[in-house]
Each structure stands twice: as structure tokens, then as C-alpha cells.
Amino acid sequence: MRGIVAFYLTYMLCLILGIICVALVVHWNYSYRGGFAWDSSAKHFNWHPVFMVTGMVVLYGNAAIVYRIPLTWGHNKLPWKLLHAGLLLFSFILSVIGLCAVFDYHNANHISNLYSLHSWVGICTTALFTAQWVMGFTAFLLPCTPMSARAFMKPTHVWMGGIILVLSIVSCISGINEKLFFALKGNTNGTLPYSALPPEAITANSLGVIIVAFGLVVLKILSSQIWQRPEPGYEVGVYQPLGYDGS
Amino acid sequence: MRGIVAFYLTYMLCLILGIICVALVVHWNYSYRGGFAWDSSAKHFNWHPVFMVTGMVVLYGNAAIVYRIPLTWGHNKLPWKLLHAGLLLFSFILSVIGLCAVFDYHNANHISNLYSLHSWVGICTTALFTAQWVMGFTAFLLPCTPMSARAFMKPTHVWMGGIILVLSIVSCISGINEKLFFALKGNTNGTLPYSALPPEAITANSLGVIIVAFGLVVLKILSSQIWQRPEPGYEVGVYQPLGYDGS
Known part of the structure; x- marks a missing residue:
């Protein structure tokens, strides 16, 4: 009960923390970076941090811990599997829109793509996420996948899930840091540079700290043995194919 | 045996991967950033990435997995505890020298300290590492600490150990990314900007990727149940006080 x-x-x-992440990333880009548009201007780029933080961190993290919610225990697992896969698919779609935002903006403004370490780590993270979703769907939702394959895949699936969240956080922190150095150069009009910690810098740095805190809480939930979903017998609930009625 | x-x-x-990390960070700063000195010049700063990557990532990661090495099993645990604590103390000292390098360089050149998100995450990581080492020493090496306190502390100590490595990697990637944007601006002398991916950018980006790979391998070793040190009975070996002979 205490658990x-x-x-x-x-x-x-x-x-x-997830709600604060989304609110802060929207507030930062709306209040300090000029808001949003899909017109190849700087406002076009602003969708990138919003969609990546919302998709690859907040929604992804919440989808990862669905099975840990005690409310979902003792029921047929299939609806929760579909919720897990569905939320992750939504998270993936948001991430792809976030990537489109930055590629479109770069291409329209003749800026190179995929040269920074942030972009290298970020694109690897998205590629791993894609592979993880496809492998997860194939292993745990396709009815034809044998139980032995499901049992073999599960530890890797769970471990990869945590690692992708870690890589998302690495990408977000390096990206926010990079953006602030680009945006806050200071000038003769009295605009303060990043080093003077103007309100925008405090806002976006705080967003970074809250993203890290959110990630650590999700990793804590994922790693705690006492919060694992109890599975009856030979974990029938875990590996049951799509269409299995749970009985 | 397969395990x-x-x-x-x-x-x-x-x-x-650890050796490649150290070699690459030294090569980057020696061959592309002008080498090393302790004279408040740019060469003074170059010690910062070298000491942080070597101390907070490579040495820290290797110290974290000491107990997982099967060669150390079945013996008195105390020498391995002292090795674990000693390597981490050495890692901590290297990290402090790495921090001194950047603070000294900033102060001598009138550059603000602790304004970037990289520095916020980095300083929190070092603070957590300090707290972790002190708590680890108090809980697991001081003879007066009761067994019950050791048993209570161990899961938190292990979890915090992994999290500090994750935060170190976040700090390294954001720091390397930041440094490359500072250093590779391109100019009329034909120096290429970061966006043109000159050899220095490839070198330092690769360093970042290898750091991430090293971290993932360490986290894999730490998280695998089959590679945990087998503890006899009520884990006497884990919680034995300093001076206990293991019998």
C-alpha cells in the first residue's frame, strides 16, 4: 500500500513536471522568440523545440510508464498495450513534425543540416525510436509473433526505452544550449547577451533543468522493481498476442 | 559461463571506448585547439574538456562497474570497495581540476561563470557527485554505520551512480557542442565554420558519439541483473564495515 x-x-x-516542460517551451518560443508560423521564417524554426520536447520527452516519458500505473493492473493488458503503442506513435508523429520544422527552415534559408553534435545525437535518437517502435509493434502486437520471441525481446525493449529517453534529454539540453548562444548575442540596442542571463536565458535554462528532472522521475519509475506490473505465472499478460482476450 | x-x-x-574517449579529447585539444598550458590563455581552458571527460565519464564509468567484474567475486569485498571509492575519489579530483581550469580561464579573461545551460547541468552533476561520494563513504566504508542503514542506502546509491553518469554525458555533449560553435565560426582566412564540418568538427562530434556509446555500455553493465555481484546470504559482503575481514 505504501508503495x-x-x-x-x-x-x-x-x-x-511534464506540464511545466510543455508550458515553458511554448512560453519561451511564444514570448521571447516571436511565436509560431509555417512560413520558413524564424517562427517556423520555433516549432522544432516545442514538438521535440512535447513529443520525444513529455509524451514519450508518459507513454513509457503506462504499465507502472497500479490502476491498470489486474485488467486485460491489451487496452494498455494499445494505449502504450498509440501514445508512442503520437509521440513519434510529433517528433517527425518537429524534425520537419527544422529541416524546412534550414533548407529555405540555405543553412546546412546535420552538422552539429546536437543534430547527430538527435537524429540517432529519432532513428532508434523508429526502430524501437517498429520492433515493439512486431514483437508485442502482431498476433503471429511466437511467445518465445516476445519473452526474448522484452528486456531489450524495456532497456532501449529508457536509453531513448536519456538520448532525448541529451539532445534537448544540447539543443536549448545551442539555441540560446545563437539567439542571445547581445547588441548595441541594449539586448542582453546570454552571459548576462536575461529573462529569456533564465526561462530556457529552467526549461532544461525541468526536462532533466522530468527524465529522472520517469527513469526512477521505470527502474523501481516494486512498481513493476505484477504478471501472473509465466507473464501471460505481457506476451499475449493482439486479439487475445486476457482470459 | 555464457554470461x-x-x-x-x-x-x-x-x-x-574509454581509451578512445581520452585519446580523442586530448587529440582534439592538442591538435586543433593549440594544446595545453596553465597560464589563463585559451590553452588553459583546453584542460577543461580533457579533465571532465577523463574524470567524470571514463574513470567514473570504470569505477562504477568494478563490482560487476567476475574476477572480483568470491573474494573479500573490502579491497574492491576501497578500489571503487579510490577510483571515484581520483575521478572527483580530476573533475575539480577540470572545473578550476574553466573558472580560472573565465575569471582571468572577465568571462561570466555559470550562465549557460551546460554549466547549470554540469555544476549540478558535480554537486551530486560530491554528495554521492560523501554519502557512499559514510554509509559503506565507515565502520560505525549500522547494517540497516547500509541496506537502506544501497539501492539509492546504485541508482544515483547511474544518474550521475547520465548527467555527466548530458554535460559533455552540450559542452562539446557549445565549444564547437564558439571555436568554429569561419573567417576570411579560409577557416571553415562548424556548419562546413571541417576535420576538427568531425573529430569532436565523433568524441561526443563515442562518449554516448561508452555511457550506454556502462549503463548496460550496471543494469543487467545477470552481471550483479552474487552476495552470500543477507548480503554480508555488501554491507560489511571497513575493517571487517570478510569471514
């Missing part, structure tokens, strides 16, 4: 109370307190913290 | 062969192959990979 369940502790879980829900941690889960609440996760939800609150 | 042990797989461990040593993974451990070899970890050692090789």
Missing part, C-alpha cells in the same frame, strides 16, 4: 501511495505521488510529480 | 564471456566482451568494449 502505491509513493507511486502516485511520484506519478503526480511526473505529470506536473 | 561471463558476454560480460568480458562488453567490458572490453567499455575499456576500448
Whole structure:
């Protein structure tokens, strides 16, 4: 019982930090970077951090911990599998839109793509996420996949899930840091440089810190043995194929 | 037996990646950034990446997995505890020298300290590492600490150990990315900007990728249940106080 109370307190913290992440990344780009548009201007780029943080961090993190919610235990696992896969698909779509935003902006403005370390890590993260989703769907939702393959795949799937979140956080922090150095150069009009920590720098740095905190809370939930979904017998619930009624 | 062969192959990979990390960070700063000095010039700053990557990533990662090496199993745990604590103390000292390098360079050149997101995450990582080492020493090496406190502390100590490595990697990637944007601006003398991916950019980006790969291998070793040190009975070996002879 104490474990369940502790879980829900941690889960609440996760939800609150996730909401703050989304609010802060929107606030930063809306209030300080000029807002949003899909017109190849700087406003076009602003969708990039919003979609990546919302998709690859907040939605991804929440989707990863669906099975840890005690409310979902003791029921047929299939609806929760579909929710897990569906939220991750939505997270993937948001990430792809976020990538389109930066590629479109770069291409329209003759800026090179994929040269920074941020972009190298980021594109590898998205590629791993794609592979993870396809392998997860194939292994755990296709009815034809044998149980032995599911059992073999599960530890790798869980481990990769955590690693992709870590890489997303690495990408976000390096990206926010890079953007602030680009944007806050200071000039003769009295605009303060990044080094003077103007309000925009405090806002975006705080976003970075909250992203890290959110990630750590999700990793804590994922790694705690006592918060694992209890599986009956030979984990029938885990490996049941799509269409299996759970009985 | 298969588990042990797989461990040593993974451990070899970890050692090789660690050596490449140190070689690449030295090569980058020696061959492209002008080398090293402790004279408040740009060469003074160059110690920062070298000491942080060597201390907070490579040495830290190797120290974290000492107990996973099967060669150390079945013996008195105390020498390995002292090796674990000693390597981490050395790693901490290197990190402090690395921090001194950047603070000294900034102060001598009237550059602000601790304004970038990289520096915020980095300084929090070092603070957590300090707290972790002090708590680890107090809990697991001081003879007066009761067994119950050791048992209570161990999961947190192990989890925090992994998280500090994750934060170190976040700090390194954002720092390398930042440094390359500072250093590779391109100019009329024909120097190529970061966006043209000159050899220095390829070298330092590759360093970043190898750091991430090293971190993932260490996290894999830490998280694998089959590679945990087997503890007899009520894990006497884990919680034995300093001076306990293991019998």
C-alpha cells in the first residue's frame, strides 16, 4: 500500500513536471522568440523545440510508464498495450513534425543540416525510436509473433526505452544550449547577451533543468522493481498476442 | 559461463571506448585547439574538456562497474570497495581540476561563470557527485554505520551512480557542442565554420558519439541483473564495515 501511495505521488510529480516542460517551451518560443508560423521564417524554426520536447520527452516519458500505473493492473493488458503503442506513435508523429520544422527552415534559408553534435545525437535518437517502435509493434502486437520471441525481446525493449529517453534529454539540453548562444548575442540596442542571463536565458535554462528532472522521475519509475506490473505465472499478460482476450 | 564471456566482451568494449574517449579529447585539444598550458590563455581552458571527460565519464564509468567484474567475486569485498571509492575519489579530483581550469580561464579573461545551460547541468552533476561520494563513504566504508542503514542506502546509491553518469554525458555533449560553435565560426582566412564540418568538427562530434556509446555500455553493465555481484546470504559482503575481514 505504501508503495502505491509513493507511486502516485511520484506519478503526480511526473505529470506536473511534464506540464511545466510543455508550458515553458511554448512560453519561451511564444514570448521571447516571436511565436509560431509555417512560413520558413524564424517562427517556423520555433516549432522544432516545442514538438521535440512535447513529443520525444513529455509524451514519450508518459507513454513509457503506462504499465507502472497500479490502476491498470489486474485488467486485460491489451487496452494498455494499445494505449502504450498509440501514445508512442503520437509521440513519434510529433517528433517527425518537429524534425520537419527544422529541416524546412534550414533548407529555405540555405543553412546546412546535420552538422552539429546536437543534430547527430538527435537524429540517432529519432532513428532508434523508429526502430524501437517498429520492433515493439512486431514483437508485442502482431498476433503471429511466437511467445518465445516476445519473452526474448522484452528486456531489450524495456532497456532501449529508457536509453531513448536519456538520448532525448541529451539532445534537448544540447539543443536549448545551442539555441540560446545563437539567439542571445547581445547588441548595441541594449539586448542582453546570454552571459548576462536575461529573462529569456533564465526561462530556457529552467526549461532544461525541468526536462532533466522530468527524465529522472520517469527513469526512477521505470527502474523501481516494486512498481513493476505484477504478471501472473509465466507473464501471460505481457506476451499475449493482439486479439487475445486476457482470459 | 555464457554470461561471463558476454560480460568480458562488453567490458572490453567499455575499456576500448574509454581509451578512445581520452585519446580523442586530448587529440582534439592538442591538435586543433593549440594544446595545453596553465597560464589563463585559451590553452588553459583546453584542460577543461580533457579533465571532465577523463574524470567524470571514463574513470567514473570504470569505477562504477568494478563490482560487476567476475574476477572480483568470491573474494573479500573490502579491497574492491576501497578500489571503487579510490577510483571515484581520483575521478572527483580530476573533475575539480577540470572545473578550476574553466573558472580560472573565465575569471582571468572577465568571462561570466555559470550562465549557460551546460554549466547549470554540469555544476549540478558535480554537486551530486560530491554528495554521492560523501554519502557512499559514510554509509559503506565507515565502520560505525549500522547494517540497516547500509541496506537502506544501497539501492539509492546504485541508482544515483547511474544518474550521475547520465548527467555527466548530458554535460559533455552540450559542452562539446557549445565549444564547437564558439571555436568554429569561419573567417576570411579560409577557416571553415562548424556548419562546413571541417576535420576538427568531425573529430569532436565523433568524441561526443563515442562518449554516448561508452555511457550506454556502462549503463548496460550496471543494469543487467545477470552481471550483479552474487552476495552470500543477507548480503554480508555488501554491507560489511571497513575493517571487517570478510569471514
